[in-house]
Amino acid sequence: MNEQTVSRKTFDEVMVPCFSPAPFVPVRGEGSRVWDTEGRDYIDFACGIAVTSLGHAHPELLRVLHEQGGKLWHVGNGYTNEPVLRLARKLEALSFAERAFFANSGAEANEAALKLARRVAFERHGAEKFEIVSFTQSFHGRTFFTVSVGGQPKYSEGFGPVPAGIVHLPYNDIEAAKRAIGAQTCAVIVEPVQGEGGVIPADPAFLRALRAACDANNALLIFDEVQTGVGRTGTFYAYEDTGVTPDILTTAKALGNGFPIGAMITTEALAAYFKVGAHGTTYGGNPLAAAIADKVVELISDPAVLAGVRARGEAIRARLAKLNDRFDVFKDVRGKGLLIGAELSARFKGRAKDFNAAAAKRGVMMLIAGADVLRFAPSLIIPEADISEGFKRIEQAFEDVIGAR
C-alpha cells in the first residue's frame, strides 16, 4: 500500500479518538451535494453543523478566497486590515452592536463575551459580582470556561475543578430565572434556540423576563447566536425576532461558511472595558477570514435570501409532517427557519443515531441533537430539487430502520 493512501480506517490509527466520524470520507462538494472517495453523492442537510450556509464551493466566496488569498492572509493584531474593518462595519449596520472583537470559533467568541462581562462587573461593581447564569442543556463551546458554563455536565466532568461562579437554571423557566438572578449576577448567557440541547426555541416571554431581570440587577445579557446567527432562523440574527436586544452577542459557525471565524459584538460603552491588553488573539480578525465573512454577510443579509430561509423551513416541515403521517415517528417538530429538530416518539427513544446512520447509507448527511432528536440545518439557499431528493432518500432510510408501512 502506498503510504499516502488514506481511508476512514486511517482515522483510528492517527487521530485522537474524540470523534467518531461517518464510515465514508467526503472529498468534494458543490452547493448542497457532497461526493465521497467512492464517487457516491450525498444531499447535505447538515452543513457541518449549520456552518456552510451558502453551500459548498460557492462561486462568489471562491472568488473572494482567491483574490484575498493572493493579497494578504495575516498581519496580526499589531496592525489592522481593510477586510476586518469592512466586516465590523457591516455586522454593526445589521445589528444593535457598535463594536466587534474577532476570534476563530464560537467557543472563543463566548470566551471573550464571558470575560468581558466579568471585567465590566469587576470594574463597575466590584469583585463580588461574578456569577454567570446559564441554562441546563445549553452549549457554549469546549474551552474549559465555555464548557463549564454550558449546561451539559457530561462535557465538563473529569477535567478537574471547574471555574467558580457559574449557576445553571432550567431553560424557559421564568420563575426560576426571577428567583436566581440577583445582585450577585454578572451576566446571563442564553441561546435563542438551544441547538445542541435538542433544537428548543426560547419562549419570547422567557427572554423578556431575562432582559428585565438583568436590567433590574445590573447584569449583562449575552445571546449566544453561534448556531442561530447569520440567517439560520430567517432573520439575520435570531434576537431580531424576539423583541429582546442583548448587550453582547456571539456569532461564528455560518459567519465564514467553513472558513474559521467567530465574533463577539457589543455596545461602545461595554467594549470600552476591554482596554489595550485586556484580551487578545493571534489569528482573530485576519484579513483572509474577514474577507470571506464579509462576502458571506453581504450575501446572507439579502432580504430575498432571508425570506427564502423561512420558505424552505416551511417546505421541510411539510415534508417532515408527511413522513410522520406515514411512519408515526415524531412526537414534536420544532425550531425556527432552517434550524429544525424532529423529536422521536417514545417507541424510538434513544435511536436518533440509527436514523442518522441509515440516512448516510441512503445518501443524506444530517444531524442529531441528543439521543432523541433528528436535526436539519441545510444550506440557506438549498434548491427545492435537493430538498425533494433528500427527503426521498430519507424515506428509504426510514423504511430501512422501521420497515415498510
Ligand SMILES: *Cc1c(COP(=O)(O)O)cnc(C)c1O
Ligand atoms: C457550535 C456552538 C458553539 C461552539 O462553537 P465552536 O466553533 O465549536 O467553538 C458555541 N455555542 C453554540 C450555541 C454552538 O452551537
